[in-house]
Amino acid sequence: MPYFDHAATTSMVPEVQKLFVEHLTQAANPSSIHNSGRKARAIVEVAREQIGRALKTHPSHIYFTAGGTEADNLAVKGLYWSRQKDKARPRILVSAIEHHAVLDPAHWLEKTSGAIVELIPVNQKGVIDLDELTKLIAKNETDVALIAVMWANNEVGSVQPIEEIVKLANAHQIPLHVDAVQAIGSLEIDLSRINLDSLAISGHKIGAPHATGLLVLRNGFKVDPVLHGGNQEPEVRSGTINTAGAAALGLAVELAVAKQAQHAARLQALRDKLIKEISSLVPDCVVNGDLENRLPGNTHFSFFGASGDSILMLLDQQGIEVSTGSACSAGVAQPSHVLMAMGVDLFHAISSVRITLGTSTTETEVNQLITKLPQAVATARLAGLNVGKKEAVKE
Amino acid sequence: MKVLAALSGGVDSAVAAARMVDQGHDVTAVHLALARNHAGQTGSRGCCTPLDAKDAKRVADVLGIPFYIWDFSERFQEDVIDDFIAEYAAGHTPNPCVRCNEKIKFAAVLEKGIALGFDKIATGHHAQIKLIDGKPQLFRSVDHEKDQSYVLSVLTSEQLASSLFPLGDITKAEVRTEAQARGLLVADKPESYDICFIPDNDTAGWLNKQIIASAGQIIDAESGATITTHQGAHQFTVGQRRGLNLDKSAPDRQARYVVGVDTKTATVLVGPERLLSIKTVSAYQPKWTSGKMAVVGSDVTIQMRAHGAQLPAKITRADDVIEVLLNESTRGVAPGQTLAIYDQDRVIGSGTITATGR
Ligand SMILES: Cc1ncc(COP(=O)(O)O)c(C=O)c1O
Numbered sequence: 001m002p003y004f005d006h007a008a009t010t011s012m013v014p015e016v017q018k019l020f021v022e023h024l025t026q027a028a029n030p031s032s033i034h035n036s037g038r039k040a041r042a043i044v045e046v047a048r049e050q051i052g053r054a055l056k057t058h059p060s061h062i063y064f065t066a067g068g069t070e071a072d073n074l075a076v077k078g079l080y081w082s083r084q085k086d087k088a089r090p091r092i093l094v095s096a097i098e099h100h101a102v103l104d105p106a107h108w109l110e111k112t113s114g115a116i117v118e119l120i121p122v123n124q125k126g127v128i129d130l131d132e133l134t135k136l137i138a139k140n141e142t143d144v145a146l147i148a149v150m151w152a153n154n155e156v157g158s159v160q161p162i163e164e165i166v167k168l169a170n171a172h173q174i175p176l177h178v179d180a181v182q183a184i185g186s187l188e189i190d191l192s193r194i195n196l197d198s199l200a201i202s203g204h205k206i207g208a209p210h211a212t213g214l215l216v217l218r219n220g221f222k223v224d225p226v227l228h229g230g231n232q233e234p235e236v237r238s239g240t241i242n243t244a245g246a247a248a249l250g251l252a253v254e255l256a257v258a259k260q261a262q263h264a265a266r267l268q269a270l271r272d273k274l275i276k277e278i279s280s281l282v283p284d285c286v287v288n289g290d291l292e293n294r295l296p297g298n299t300h301f302s303f304f305g306a307s308g309d310s311i312l313m314l315l316d317q318q319g320i321e322v323s324t325g326s327a328c329s330a331g332v333a334q335p336s337h338v339l340m341a342m343g344v345d346l347f348h349a350i351s352s353v354r355i356t357l358g359t360s361t362t363e364t365e366v367n368q369l370i371t372k373l374p375q376a377v378a379t380a381r382l383a384g385l386n387v388g389k390k391e392a393v394k395e
Numbered sequence: 396m397k398v399l400a401a402l403s404g405g406v407d408s409a410v411a412a413a414r415m416v417d418q419g420h421d422v423t424a425v426h427l428a429l430a431r432n433h434a435g436q437t438g439s440r441g442c443c444t445p446l447d448a449k450d451a452k453r454v455a456d457v458l459g460i461p462f463y464i465w466d467f468s469e470r471f472q473e474d475v476i477d478d479f480i481a482e483y484a485a486g487h488t489p490n491p492c493v494r495c496n497e498k499i500k501f502a503a504v505l506e507k508g509i510a511l512g513f514d515k516i517a518t519g520h521h522a523q524i525k526l527i528d529g530k531p532q533l534f535r536s537v538d539h540e541k542d543q544s545y546v547l548s549v550l551t552s553e554q555l556a557s558s559l560f561p562l563g564d565i566t567k568a569e570v571r572t573e574a575q576a577r578g579l580l581v582a583d584k585p586e587s588y589d590i591c592f593i594p595d596n597d598t599a600g601w602l603n604k605q606i607i608a609s610a611g612q613i614i615d616a617e618s619g620a621t622i623t624t625h626q627g628a629h630q631f632t633v634g635q636r637r638g639l640n641l642d643k644s645a646p647d648r649q650a651r652y653v654v655g656v657d658t659k660t661a662t663v664l665v666g667p668e669r670l671l672s673i674k675t676v677s678a679y680q681p682k683w684t685s686g687k688m689a690v691v692g693s694d695v696t697i698q699m700r701a702h703g704a705q706l707p708a709k710i711t712r713a714d715d716v717i718e719v720l721l722n723e724s725t726r727g728v729a730p731g732q733t734l735a736i737y738d739q740d741r742v743i744g745s746g747t748i749t750a751t752g753r
Contacts (some may be wrong), residue, residue: 379512
């Protein structure tokens with residue numbers, strides 16, 4: 001079944017699945033002292049070293065979490081709290097297009113802990129404005145607790161100028177958290193070259209199980225824990241370590257990094273074909289995001305006059321799966337904060353469809369989509385936008 | 396038949412959808428996201444919260460049908476919420492559920508569904524559609540206590556022809572039993588009676604925040620004397636007795652009621668119960684659900700409130716204006732309410748009340 005929602009999640013890599021299942025069958029707690037406990041601990045540490053090698057950072061910088069959301073929460077809340085120890089630093093500078101896993105903890109700190117959240121604006125292509133970030137820092141560099149900018153956006157696929165942002169943050173000794181959930185496996189991540197302080201990765205976007213993930217934490221910055229208990233990841237996180245999950249994540253990260261260039265090139269070719277064909281077959285559509293600095297597997301269209309949810313349903317009925325935004329915002333009515341931050345209007349936002357490619361995507365599937373999508377858009381246009389008279393007049 | 400089942404997250408729409416599946420239709424579920432601002436709206440309210448969306452989705456899973464969320468919050472804001480505020484600001488008493496059926500569920504949603512290839516929309520309303528001489532006619536539910544034909548009396552016969560109300564022939568109690576038997580977890584979900592977009596059921600407080608009120612006078616309808624002042628005419632409804640805070644009691648020591656509201660001059664008229672009593676009702680924007688205009692001179696029953704009394708009356712005018720003469724006088728009817736006209740249990744049509752007379 002043609003599945004074009006790889007940014008939401010992707011299937012497990014067969015080798016990873018095999019390894020995961022193998023480890024699931026063993027009764028062993030990596031914190032136990034006996035033989036099987038030590039073996040389990042070894043599995044976890046091997047995975048940590050494997051990830052360290054893949055990302056080119058020291059294994060001691062890596063902390064296992066139960067997914068990307070936890071890693072982002074740990075970074076944002078943990079850095080914020082630990083940065084209040086010697087002096088009050090209320091400001092959190094966060095890009096306006098962050099995933100909710102970063103934005104919401106920041107806003108929660110604002111509500112509960114006296115933080116001041118300042119959004120770093122993005123341009124029309126969804127790329128952050130470095131001058132604005134510079135200005136925000138310059139307002140008072142000593143009261144910034146942390147900066148958070150994602151490596152690449154999950155909705156429109158825009159890739160952020162991470163090297164420049166790292167340089168800026170480093171120069172002011174402000175910890176920088178980077179959500180690399182969408183970047184890993186699609187873009188080159190070499191932490192020996194890029195001196196960032198904090199980095200979040202989620203397993204299920206690269207073929208590891210759901211609810212596996214990690215936080216990289218470096219350069220002497222510390223986080224206060226979010227979860228307290230048995231102190232299994234010393235001073236950072238409590239909770240019995242998911243041994244099988246860590247092993248699976250270790251292999252998945254190694255494979256994703258090893259195959260990154262080849263994977264990206266393949267997806268990019270398919271994506272470019274998709275964009276080219278759809279743009280010529282469907283009148284009145286635009287590609288949102290940055291055409292150059294873009295995740296290789298991301299396509300994000302707005303089909304004017306059609307609502308994204310109509311297109312999604314019409315394709316779904318034919319077994320073709322796409323998304324209208326990020327899966328997380330699919331529960332309630334809310335135009336995408338990412339598109340809003342890019343300055344698009346409401347029509348533009350509600351007529352958008354996200355199509356994301358991944359490992360299992362074939363050219364046949366892409367061709368199927370190219371044949372079906374134009375008709376779906378035409379039908380959806382007949383059904384119109386779910387908006388009132390006022391907007392209809394404006395059209 | 397390709398059926399679009401509107402799932403609110405409540406028990407009625409769940410059983411309605413289940414019955415459509417049982418009848419062998421190709422059923423797709425949609426949940427309407429209507430409220431944009433969920434701040435202060437926690438838990439489930441039987442409609443329009445993230446929890447209700449989750450319940451609705453679970454129902455679709457159990458029934459094995461596809462489920463989508465359609466965001467109609469823009470339309471809802473404009474056609475229902477803004478209308479509700481404007482009506483109150485004009486001193487009227489609107490029914491937002493009627494408006495939602497008229498403008499959203501059986502208009503915007505139905506039209507979208509038809510354009511996307513569906514044949515009909517099915518909802519969990521308690522009402523029946525029967526074919527009479529080949530034409531669909533709207534009837535009260537067999538459960539008169541839960542009957543919702545009143546809030547559906549704004550449907551045109553075309554809209555009715557594209558609608559299905561699978562619950563019309565069973566009672567609410569039977570709906571719950573059936574939900575239980577089908578293993579639907581919403582079986583014992585409490586009912587929502589309040590207005591879905593008003594977070595804490597405080598309609599007056601909510602309206603005060605939406606309407607810029609100008610203070611005005613409360614005047615004795617009979618003597619014309621000013622009794623006191625008020626902070627905004629929209630806070631008063633014809634028939635209201637409580638909350639008037641009149642310091643001077645009436646000369647005859649009788650209780651006084653709001654008998655008229657004029658928001659243009661910010662005047663509220665009060666008087667004895669006697670002045671509330673009315674015998675004629677005029678309404679505009681008629682909708683002929685039955686497909687035929689009411690016949691002038693015919694005897695009908697009218698209803699002017701959801702679950703309100705059914706009153707015998709005679710049609711005295713039926714064109715772009717409806718006028719009825721009640722057999723016996725009634726009281727407390729406010730402009731903005733929907734006048735529904737019935738021939739026994741069958742809905743003939745409706746209009747929005749503009750005036751009443753004694
Ligand atoms: C950019 C980004 N950050 C964080 C997350 C959350 O990760 P997880 O699903 O592992 O909690 C996602 C996944 O939707 C994402 O795309």
